[in-house]
Amino acid sequence: MGSIFNAQQIVNGLQVGSIYALIALGYTMVYGIVRLINFAHGDFYMIGAYAAYGAFYLFNASLGGKTGIVAFLVLAASMAASGAVALLANKLAYKPLRYKPKLSSLITAIGVSMFLEYFFSALPVIGPSYRSFPEIIPRTDITVGGAIISNYVVIDIAVAAILMVSLTLLVRKSSLGKAMRAVSQDKDAARLMGINVEKIISFTFLIGGAFAGAAGLLAGMTYPRIFPYMGIQPGLKAFIAAVLGGIGNIPGAVLGAYIMGLAETFASAYNSLIGEGISFAILILVLLIRPTGLLGEKTADKI
Amino acid sequence: MPALMTIQGMTHYFGGLRAVSNFGCAIQEGSIYGLIGPNGSGKTTIFNLITGIYKPTEGKILFDERDITAEKPYKIVQGGVARTFQNLRIFSNLTALDNIRIARQSSEKSSLASSILRTPGFLGEEKRIRKESLDLLDLMHLSDRAGEMAKNLPYGELRRLEIARALATNPKLILLDEPAAGMNPKEVEDLMSLIQRVRDQFKVTVFLIEHHMKVVMGICEYIKVIDFGETIAEGLPTVVGKDPKVLEAYLGKRGA
Numbered sequence: 001m002g003s004i005f006n007a008q009q010i011v012n013g014l015q016v017g018s019i020y021a022l023i024a025l026g027y028t029m030v031y032g033i034v035r036l037i038n039f040a041h042g043d044f045y046m047i048g049a050y051a052a053y054g055a056f057y058l059f060n061a062s063l064g065g066k067t068g069i070v071a072f073l074v075l076a077a078s079m080a081a082s083g084a085v086a087l088l089a090n091k092l093a094y095k096p097l098r099y100k101p102k103l104s105s106l107i108t109a110i111g112v113s114m115f116l117e118y119f120f121s122a123l124p125v126i127g128p129s130y131r132s133f134p135e136i137i138p139r140t141d142i143t144v145g146g147a148i149i150s151n152y153v154v155i156d157i158a159v160a161a162i163l164m165v166s167l168t169l170l171v172r173k174s175s176l177g178k179a180m181r182a183v184s185q186d187k188d189a190a191r192l193m194g195i196n197v198e199k200i201i202s203f204t205f206l207i208g209g210a211f212a213g214a215a216g217l218l219a220g221m222t223y224p225r226i227f228p229y230m231g232i233q234p235g236l237k238a239f240i241a242a243v244l245g246g247i248g249n250i251p252g253a254v255l256g257a258y259i260m261g262l263a264e265t266f267a268s269a270y271n272s273l274i275g276e277g278i279s280f281a282i283l284i285l286v287l288l289i290r291p292t293g294l295l296g297e298k299t300a301d302k303i
Numbered sequence: 304m305p306a307l308m309t310i311q312g313m314t315h316y317f318g319g320l321r322a323v324s325n326f327g328c329a330i331q332e333g334s335i336y337g338l339i340g341p342n343g344s345g346k347t348t349i350f351n352l353i354t355g356i357y358k359p360t361e362g363k364i365l366f367d368e369r370d371i372t373a374e375k376p377y378k379i380v381q382g383g384v385a386r387t388f389q390n391l392r393i394f395s396n397l398t399a400l401d402n403i404r405i406a407r408q409s410s411e412k413s414s415l416a417s418s419i420l421r422t423p424g425f426l427g428e429e430k431r432i433r434k435e436s437l438d439l440l441d442l443m444h445l446s447d448r449a450g451e452m453a454k455n456l457p458y459g460e461l462r463r464l465e466i467a468r469a470l471a472t473n474p475k476l477i478l479l480d481e482p483a484a485g486m487n488p489k490e491v492e493d494l495m496s497l498i499q500r501v502r503d504q505f506k507v508t509v510f511l512i513e514h515h516m517k518v519v520m521g522i523c524e525y526i527k528v529i530d531f532g533e534t535i536a537e538g539l540p541t542v543v544g545k546d547p548k549v550l551e552a553y554l555g556k557r558g559a
Contacts, residue, residue: 175408175429178401182394189392192354194380194409194472 007147009265015153015222017261018160022215023238024245024253025167026086026208032184032248033204034098036105040089040112042235044082044209047116048216049133049226050126051081056134071136075159078217079210085116086209087202095198113235120228133224156218163214164254167207171250180204184248237264240283246296255294305368307332307508308353308476313362315345315352322348324532326362330476335502335509337523337540341552345532346512347389350478353510354386355379367475381410385474387465389481389512395454399445399464402453403436403471410472436471442504443467443497459490463497470501476508477501483515491515495522520544528552 023045030038055077059070093112097105121128141150171177182190183200191197219234220226241260245252260279268275286294306329315323323345330336340346351357353364355376364372371379385406394402411432440446443463448456456464462482469477482498483491495518502509513519519526520540527537528549536546543549 175405178397178405179409181396182405185394185396186392188356188376189388189394191356191376192380192386193406193468194377195405196377196409 005266007145009269010262011147011149011153013262013265014258015156015261016265017258018157019215019219019222020234020238020241020261021254021257022160022163022211022218023234024241024257025164025250026212027239027242028245028247028250028253029180029204029208031242032250033180033201034094034105035102036094036109037239037247038089038094038208039106039109039235039239040116041086041208041212042231042233042238043113043116044086044212044231045216045219045234046120046226046228046231047085048078048082048213049220049230050120050216051213052078052136052217052220053131053133053226056136060134067137074136075214075217078213080213082213082216083206083210086205086212090202090205095201113231117228117231126228128228130225130227133220133226135224136221152222156222159214159218163211167211168250170207176200176203237279240279244283244286244293246293249293249295249297252293252295306330307367308510309365310353311363311365313349313352313359313364315348315357316360322532323352323359326529326532326534328527330508330510331525332475332508333502333506334524335498335511335522337511337513337519337526338529339513339519339526340529340535344530344552346529347480348532349529350386350480350512353379353478354384377409380472380474383473383475384478385469385472385476386478387462387469387480387482389484391458391461391465393453393461393465393468395452397453398450399440399453399456400433400436400449402464402468403439404432406468406471407432407436407473439467439471440464458485462486462494466497466501470505470507474505474507476510479509479511479513481512481514483513483518486515491518494518498522516544 023041026041026044027038030036030041052074055074056070059073063070063073089112093108094105097108120126137151137155139150139152141148143149171180179190179195179200180203182193182195183197187197190200215234216231219230237260238257241256242253243256244259245254245256247253259282263278263282264275267278290296308328308330310326310328313323313326314321326349328336338346338349348357352359355371355374355378359372362372363370366379367383369382371382371384374382394405397405437446437449440449443466445460445464445467448460448464453461453464466479466482479498483494486494498509498511499522501507511519511523523540525538526540526543528535528543528546530552535548535552536543
């Protein structure tokens with residue numbers, strides 16, 4: 001038995017961290033814009049996984065063999081489905097409560113989350129039981145310096161990296177991104193500069209949802225088992241990652257997610273039960289020392 | 304000539320408190336109109352009502368021959384009403400240039416799709432917007448601050464940046480909420496000539512809330528005085544300045 005900090009664990013940790021990062025981004029963006037902890041966000045991830053599942057069987061029947069195209073269509077479908085559900089949740093559940101006390105939206109978010117979980121369990125085509133996720137891209141393993149790396153590791157990390165870089169460019173460079181930053185800082189002032197604030201909020205939900213959808217697909221491929229409650233645990237972990245990095249802060253969410261992914265993997269290598277708990281321990285420690293999270297700025301806002 | 308903005312019988316309640324009572328005005332195009340009154344007399348509430356942040360309990364706001372009483376704030380801005388704030392509300396995490404640019408861009412209607420796909424038409428437009436924004440900064444003597452984060456600018460410059468940002472939305476009417484607040488006498492002088500220059504150069508109408516009597520009396524062409532939400536005097540600066548009710552509201556009742 002070697003050290004738990006070997007190359008294999010680092011690779012595994014980065015892989016888990018990538019999936020957490022994609023989910024955590026949605027949490028942090030939505031919080032940044034509307035100061036809402038969207039507890040249904042983990043369920044958007046679950047929807048992405050199911051959409052990918054359905055899309056694979058749909059497209060594979062007609063385009064069987066063209067793995068690349070099918071995989072791309074499946075990714076698009078999972079992002080579109082989760083993005084659409086996120087938009088809908090915003091429109092139907094959160095928007096009417098926008099200027100009501102914060103607690104109402106928070107409870108509503110829990111309601112939306114439970115609704116999605118139970119509704120999908122009750123749907124005859126989905127059902128409450130586990131489904132095994134198809135192998136969208138054939139799995140191959142290569143050995144690099146003692147670590148076994150499957151192509152899935154590469155795919156997970158690469159897809160997450162591409163999406164995160166695109167998001168960063170969008171937020172930093174585009175006028176839409178600047179409008180998002182303006183809205184997150186001062187909604188009334190943004191409105192009075194002619195910014196359609198509701199449109200920006202919808203767009204934020206759309207992107208956040210789509211990213212969670214992509215994470216759902218990646219997780220489905222990597223741990224090929226999906227079920228309607230699969231979003232609870234990763235959703236919670238991603239939320240912790242977002243808080244760890246400083247909620248509302250985009251690089252913070254990514255940093256938090258990779259810290260969590262690595263810490264969990266190292267701890268699990270030592271003892272799998274510690275692995276489950278370590279993220280919570282880290283969260284408590286960090287919040288004790290830096291209540292705003294690692295990269296969070298001081299704010300007068302209270303949740 | 305019809306007024307650019309007419310407000311009729313506007314009343315607004317916060318719960319049981321009547322913040323604005325039967326407010327009316329007709330603001331002529333190209334004029335500088337002043338609204339004064341002691342603290343808490345409802346001045347900023349009137350601005351919030353005009354810009355759609357609050358909806359009046361009663362009354363009607365006509366702007367540019369259109370009823371804007373029930374319109375959404377961003378539509379009102381796109382229709383030609385811009386404002387600044389009493390306590391600066393600059394986007395401090397954006398650069399000075401981006402503060403202007405975002406206002407310029409939002410007041411125009413480029414589609415979401417074209418801004419994401421960056422179509423050639425959009426890129427040309429982007430260039431034009433950048434140029435216009437830089438011109439505005441130049442006018443406010445802020446050119447050398449374009450790339451600076453707004454949070455690093457000193458107070459006086461932020462005030463000017465906020466006026467530039469309001470102008471960037473291409474307004475017909477600009478609402479200035481206590482622009483001279485916190486300024487020293489020299490800055491006040493500069494501000495007065497700036498407001499006049501802005502009016503002439505951009506052909507905008509100015510609606511001004513101010514405490515600073517020198518500013519109000521110096522540049523306003525018509526003044527309305529309110530106290531506890533009610534209009535207590537109005538007219539030309541020279542007349543209003545001598546009105547006993549105005550003096551009382553500001554200085555208290557004169558003892559025997």
